[in-house]
Amino acid sequence: MKTLLIYPQFPSTFWSYEKILELVDRKVLLPPLGLITVAAILPQTWQFKLVDRNITAVTEAEWEWAELVILSGMIVQKSDFIAQIQEAKKRGKLVAVGGPYPTSVPHEIENSGADFLILDEGEITLPMFIEALEKGETSGVFRTEEKPSVTSTPIPRYDLLELDAYDSMSVQFSRGCPFQCEFCDIIVLYGRKPRTKTPEQLLKELDYLYELGWRRSIFMVDDNFIGNKRNVKLLLKALKIWQAEHQYPFRFNTEASIDLADDGELMESMVECNFDAVFLGIETPDTSSLEMTKKYQNNRSPLLEAVDKIIRTGLRPMAGFILGFDGEKPGAGYRIIEFVEKSAIPTALFSMLQALPNTALWHRLEKEGRLINPKKFDINQTTLINFVPTRPVEEIAQEYIETFWQLYDPERYLERTYRCFLKLGAPKCNPPGKFPSWIDLKALTTVIWRQGIKRQTRWKFWGYLFSIIKHNPAVCGQYLTLCAHNEHFLEYRQIVKTEIEQQLAEYQAQKAQLPTKIPA
Numbered sequence: 001m002k003t004l005l006i007y008p009q010f011p012s013t014f015w016s017y018e019k020i021l022e023l024v025d026r027k028v029l030l031p032p033l034g035l036i037t038v039a040a041i042l043p044q045t046w047q048f049k050l051v052d053r054n055i056t057a058v059t060e061a062e063w064e065w066a067e068l069v070i071l072s073g074m075i076v077q078k079s080d081f082i083a084q085i086q087e088a089k090k091r092g093k094l095v096a097v098g099g100p101y102p103t104s105v106p107h108e109i110e111n112s113g114a115d116f117l118i119l120d121e122g123e124i125t126l127p128m129f130i131e132a133l134e135k136g137e138t139s140g141v142f143r144t145e146e147k148p149s150v151t152s153t154p155i156p157r158y159d160l161l162e163l164d165a166y167d168s169m170s171v172q173f174s175r176g177c178p179f180q181c182e183f184c185d186i187i188v189l190y191g192r193k194p195r196t197k198t199p200e201q202l203l204k205e206l207d208y209l210y211e212l213g214w215r216r217s218i219f220m221v222d223d224n225f226i227g228n229k230r231n232v233k234l235l236l237k238a239l240k241i242w243q244a245e246h247q248y249p250f251r252f253n254t255e256a257s258i259d260l261a262d263d264g265e266l267m268e269s270m271v272e273c274n275f276d277a278v279f280l281g282i283e284t285p286d287t288s289s290l291e292m293t294k295k296y297q298n299n300r301s302p303l304l305e306a307v308d309k310i311i312r313t314g315l316r317p318m319a320g321f322i323l324g325f326d327g328e329k330p331g332a333g334y335r336i337i338e339f340v341e342k343s344a345i346p347t348a349l350f351s352m353l354q355a356l357p358n359t360a361l362w363h364r365l366e367k368e369g370r371l372i373n374p375k376k377f378d379i380n381q382t383t384l385i386n387f388v389p390t391r392p393v394e395e396i397a398q399e400y401i402e403t404f405w406q407l408y409d410p411e412r413y414l415e416r417t418y419r420c421f422l423k424l425g426a427p428k429c430n431p432p433g434k435f436p437s438w439i440d441l442k443a444l445t446t447v448i449w450r451q452g453i454k455r456q457t458r459w460k461f462w463g464y465l466f467s468i469i470k471h472n473p474a475v476c477g478q479y480l481t482l483c484a485h486n487e488h489f490l491e492y493r494q495i496v497k498t499e500i501e502q503q504l505a506e507y508q509a510q511k512a513q514l515p516t517k518i519p520a
Contacts, residue, residue, distance in 0.1 A: 180192065372385075
C-alpha cells in the first residue's frame with residue numbers, strides 16, 4: 001500500500017515561533033509525532049511518504065503516487081486539515097483520518113468526505129482499520145473506549161522526517177493525567193490513569209534518534225510528565241546513565257503539574273538528565289477560579305514559592321494562563337501580569353478560556369445553553385471566547401488584549417527573563433564543548449543588532465547580559481536564546497490584538513442574536 005501521510009498546516013500561534021526559526025534556518029518547532037507513530041504501527045511492508053505541510057506543499061507527483069492518504073492533527077489545524085481531505089478526494093484517493101481533532105469532532109470530518117475515521121488511540125483502532133482494508137471495505141469508523149498499554153507501542157518512524165527542518169524533536173513517555181481540570185480535553189482523550197512506556201523502550205527511541213544523527217533538543221510531549229512519579233523516577237535513573245554514556249547529546253524539556261515543586265529529588269534528577277525547561281499549567285493566581293475549574297492541585301501550596309523552587313533547581317519555567325473563568329472578578333488579566341512579573345516567568349502562554357468538545361466544561365455550558373456556535377471549532381490564542389461568560393465579553397476581550405500587549409512589551413519581557421536567569425540553577429551535567437555553527441553566530445548577531453543596538457532595549461540588553469555573564473555564566477547561552485524569543489512575541493502580540501479586535505467587532509454586531517442573560 002503506497003501511503004501518503006499528511007500533517008496539516010498550523011496557523012500562526014503562540015508556539016509557531018516563525019521569527020525565531022528564521023534566525024536559525026529551520027521551518028518548524030516540532031515534528032508530527034502522532035503520524036510517525038501511526039506509520040510504525042501500520043504494516044511495515046507498506047510504502048510511506050510523509051509531507052509536513054508546515055514545511056512544504058504536497059506535490060502532484062506525491063498525490064499521483066499515493067493509493068491511501070492518512071491525515072492526523074489537532075483542532076487548531078482544522079482549516080488545512082479539511083482542505084487536504086478535499087484535495088485528496090478530488091483526485092479520487094482513499095482517505096483515512098485520526099488524531100485529536102477527528103476524535104473530538106468526528107461529525108466535521110465525516111462531512112468533509114473522509115472515508116475512514118480511525119479515532120481514539122491507534123494501538124487499538126489501527127488494527128481494526130487494517131482488517132477492514134483486507135476485507136475490501138472502502139469506508140468505516142473505528143472507535144474504542146479501551147485505553148491501550150503503551151508498552152507495546154513501536155519506535156516512531158523518525159526516518160520519515162526531514163530532520164534538518166525541525167528545531168526540536170518529540171518523544172512520548174506517558175499518556176493521561178491524574179487530575180480533573182474542568183476545561184482539559186487530555187483526560188477525555190487519554191484518561192486519568194497515566195500509562196507509561198518502560199525506561200528501556202524510551203531509551204531505544206533515543207538510540208534511534210542518536211543513530212539518525214539528531215543532536216539538538218527533545219520535547220517530552222507528555223501532557224503531565226510526572227503523572228506517574230514512580231515510573232518517571234525509574235526512567236530518569238536510566239536516562240541519567242544513557243546521557244552520560246553518550247556525552248549528553250540531548251537537552252530535554254517537558255510539561256508537568258505544579259506539584260513538581262514538592263519533589264526536590266525528582267527535580268534534581270531531571271536537571272541531572274539535562275532537562276532545562278518545564279511548562280506549567282498555572283492558569284490563574286485567583287484561588288476561587290482554580291476551585292471553580294477543579295484545578296485543586298494548584299491551591300495546595302503557594303504558587304509563587306513553587307515557581308521559585310523550580311527555577312532555583314535549574315528548570316526554566318514556561319506557564320499557561322487563562323482568562324474568562326466563571327465568577328472571575330474584573331482585573332484578572334492584570335493580576336496575571338503581576339504574578340508573571342513577581343515569579344519571573346519569561347514565557348507566559350496566555351489565552352481566553354475555550355470550551356473544548358466533550359470536556360466537563362463543554363457539557364456543563366451546553367446544559368446551561370451558554371455555548372456560542374457549538375458546532376464551530378477554531379481554537380487558538382487569537383480566538384474570542386466561545387461561550388457566554390459571567391462577565392461581559394467586551395470586558396474580557398479588552399483585558400486580554402491589554403494583558404497580552406503588556407506581557408510582551410520588549411523591555412518588560414527582557415527584564416523578567418533577566419531576573420529568572422539570575423537565580424536559575426546552573427546545569428548539573430557537562431556536555432563536551434563545541435564551536436557555534438555559522439547559523440548560530442548569524443542568529444546571535446541579528447539579535448544583538450535588533451535588541452542591543454537598534455531598539456530602545458539596548459541599554460537593558462547589555463546591562464543584563466554582562467550581569468548574567470558575571471553572576472550566572474553557566475546559563476548565558478540559554479539566556480541569549482530566550483532573548484531571541486521576543487522577536488516572535490513582539491510580532492505575535494500585534495496579531496492577537498488585530499484578530500481579537502476584529503472578532504469582537506463581529507460579536508458586537510451580532511449581539512442581538514446572542515443570549516442576553518446567563519442561565520442560573
